[in-house]
Amino acid sequence: MAPVKRRVFKTNNEMAVELAKYTADLSSKFCKERGVFTVVLSGGDLIAWLWKLLEAPYIDSIEWSKWHIFWVDERVCAWDHADSNYKLAYDGFLSKVPIPAENIYAIDNGLGAEGNAELAAERYEECLKQKVNQNIIRTYKSSGFPQFDLQLLGMGPDGHMASLFPGHAQINEKVKWVTSITDSPKPPSKRITFTLPVINCASYNVMAVCDKEQADSAAAALNHTKDLPAGRLTADVEVVWFLDQAAASKLPHGWCSIL
Ligand SMILES: O=C(O)[C@H](O)[C@@H](O)[C@H](O)[C@H](O)COP(=O)(O)O
Numbered sequence: 001m002a003p004v005k006r007r008v009f010k011t012n013n014e015m016a017v018e019l020a021k022y023t024a025d026l027s028s029k030f031c032k033e034r035g036v037f038t039v040v041l042s043g044g045d046l047i048a049w050l051w052k053l054l055e056a057p058y059i060d061s062i063e064w065s066k067w068h069i070f071w072v073d074e075r076v077c078a079w080d081h082a083d084s085n086y087k088l089a090y091d092g093f094l095s096k097v098p099i100p101a102e103n104i105y106a107i108d109n110g111l112g113a114e115g116n117a118e119l120a121a122e123r124y125e126e127c128l129k130q131k132v133n134q135n136i137i138r139t140y141k142s143s144g145f146p147q148f149d150l151q152l153l154g155m156g157p158d159g160h161m162a163s164l165f166p167g168h169a170q171i172n173e174k175v176k177w178v179t180s181i182t183d184s185p186k187p188p189s190k191r192i193t194f195t196l197p198v199i200n201c202a203s204y205n206v207m208a209v210c211d212k213e214q215a216d217s218a219a220a221a222l223n224h225t226k227d228l229p230a231g232r233l234t235a236d237v238e239v240v241w242f243l244d245q246a247a248a249s250k251l252p253h254g255w256c257s258i259l
Contacts, residue, residue, distance in 0.1 A: 004233070005240045006222065006255065008248040012049060012210035015242050019208060020052035022240070023150065024062055026204055030149045031063045038137055040070045040151040040194070042162060043085035046208055047092040050152075054096050064098045068136050070128070072151060072199065073163040074107035076117050076190035083188050105131070107178075107192050117180035117190045124192060125178040140201035140236065146177060147236065148202045155209050156186060159217035159228030163193035171196055171229050196232060205235040212246040219250035 009015040023039075030037040041047065052058065069089075077083045086106040094104060108123040128146050131137045140147040155161050163181050164171045173179050173195040181191050199205070207230060209218050221231035222241065233239055248255075 002235045002238050004222065005238065006243065006248075006251075007240060008243050008245060008251075010245055012244045015208065015210060015244050016049045016052045019049055019152075019206065019242055020058055022206065022242075023050075023053060023152070024058050026150050027062050027067070031066045034138075034149075036066050036068055036136055037063075038068045038070065038149045040072050040148045040202070041085070041089050041093075042072045042151075042153050043075075043088055044154040044156070045210065046152055046154040047088050049208055049210065050093050054093070059097070062097075065100060065103075067097075067099045068103045068105070068131070069094065069099060070105050070148065071107045072153060072161075073191055073193040074120075075188045076111070076115055076120065076192070077188060078111060079106060115190065117182055117192055121176070121178040121180040121192045125176065128177055143197070143201065145197050145201045150204045151199065151202045151206065153199075153205060153207050153233070155207060155214055155217060155221070155230040157211075157213040157217060158185070159221055159226065159230050160186065161207070161230045161233060162199060163191040164196060164199075164229040166226075166228055171232070173197075196229070200232070200234045202235050203237045205233055205239040206242060207233055207239070208242045209247040210244040212249060214247045215250040218243060218247050219252070222255075223252060 027037050074085050075083045079086045108120040138147045153161050159166050170179050170181055176195050177198050179195050184191050220226040221228045224231055
């Protein structure tokens with residue numbers, strides 16, 4: 001299991017600058033080694049923190065044509081609805097970088113399945129299996145689970161990540177790659193989400209948290225004082241929490257030397 005690292009920044013702007021550098025370094029490593037870079041996005045504030053990737057030097061130096069984009073979760077709603085994680089990422093990031101449209105794999109929003117989140121989850125799992133067969137996504141050792149190169153994740157104030165919520169059964173799924181929830185405590189209630197084994201098989205996992213509302217859960221997750229989904233985050237190679245000072249304010253003294 002990869003050690004959980006923490007990096008604390010004075011402001012979320014400083015965090016965004018380092019997050020861009022971290023992502024760009026991994027992009028160049030994986031594009032060189034594999035010829036592709038598989039990136040998983042989440043919803044929430046994360047997309048806004050990718051702004052630095054849209055600027056020099058990254059906008060010109062990153063090999064965008066080799067990126068393949070997936071989502072860790074989606075809400076059952078139209079892709080052009082304000083609730084959609086696809087729309088959030090498209091408007092704030094994907095429409096501004098030259099990633100080929102055919103390399104962007106939005107989660108079936110469930111509407112083709114008449115609002116059936118379970119069916120939509122099955123369809124996304126099929127989509128991932130196809131990408132494994134095409135050698136775009138690797139699989140993790142002998143487990144057969146997909147192994148993404150980098151996942152960019154966020155955590156809610158209650159300690160949820162993706163659409164895995166505290167006290168909900170989905171966090172214990174061991175077989176499926178993608179599952180669904182119909183009673184999400186964070187609206188909208190119907191969602192599609194990666195399962196924990198898939199999330200934790202990624203080579204690199206980043207958890208970006210920048211708000212004082214998340215401070216209690218960040219401390220509980222990192223210190224394992226409560227069983228929170230975000231506290232179960234690991235990775236194959238490296239898991240790094242990127243926090244601003246506000247989100248790190250409840251961490252034990254000495255844990256948060258500012259960078
Ligand atoms: O659909 C969602 O709700 C998001 O995809 C989820 O994965 C997000 O990362 C967390 O909820 C944190 O969200 P905030 O950054 O808004 O707290």
